Amino acid sequence: MKPVRTVARTLLSTIFVVSGARAVANPELHVDRAKRVTDKVAPMLQGIHEGLPTDPTSLVRANGAAQLLGGLLLATGHFTRPAAALLAGTLVPTTMAGHRFWEQEDPAQRRLHQVHFMKNLGLMGGLLLAAADTEGRPGLGWRASHAVGGGRRRVRRVVRTARRDARIAVRSAAAARKLPG
Numbered sequence: 504m505k506p507v508r509t510v511a512r513t514l515l516s517t518i519f520v521v522s523g524a525r526a527v528a529n530p531e532l533h534v535d536r537a538k539r540v541t542d543k544v545a546p547m548l549q550g551i552h553e554g555l556p557t558d559p560t561s562l563v564r565a566n567g568a569a570q571l572l573g574g575l576l577l578a579t580g581h582f583t584r585p586a587a588a589l590l591a592g593t594l595v596p597t598t599m600a601g602h603r604f605w606e607q608e609d610p611a612q613r614r615l616h617q618v619h620f621m622k623n624l625g626l627m628g629g630l631l632l633a634a635a636d637t638e639g640r641p642g643l644g645w646r647a648s649h650a651v652g653g654g655r656r657r658v659r660r661v662v663r664t665a666r667r668d669a670r671i672a673v674r675s676a677a678a679a680r681k682l683p684g
Contacts, residue, residue: 523566
């Protein structure tokens with residue numbers, strides 16, 4: 504299954520590497536469409552920390568850098584689950600800024616943006632699967648429940664042993680009382 508995962512992650516990441524590199528190199532191409540989202544996000548960023556950039560160009564560049572980094576990590580198989588989650592997070596503002604099909608007047612443009620919107624939903628589904636993929640190894644939830652179950656078994660074993668030792672001690676004490684002297 505490893506080759507399939509490697510190929511799938513590489514294919515999934517290519518669009519993010521290419522579009523992220525383009526956004527970092529030339530963010531001005533995306534600024535007009537991004538303003539719809541960045542104008543709403545900027546006050547929240549200011550509330551988090553005053554030093555965070557809030558201008559659309561910087562936010563487009565930051566989103567592009569996140570896509571480039573996440574795409575490279577996913578393609579190379581390093582930190583694949585966090586990389587997939589990062590890419591899924593960058594896909595939300597990208598889709599909301601770039602493919603608002605419901606605002607298009609021209610039917611051809613509406614269909615085009617609707618197709619791109621649904622394509623991004625499909626990418627989001629793939630990224631969510633990649634973020635949840637444990638590569639066949641047990642997940643954190645499974646490991647935690649089995650650790651608890653193993654702990655319970657160990658406690659039961661210790662309790663049984665302690666009861667048996669207590670019964671032996673009681674019998675030994677009773678036998679010792681019956682001895683003369």
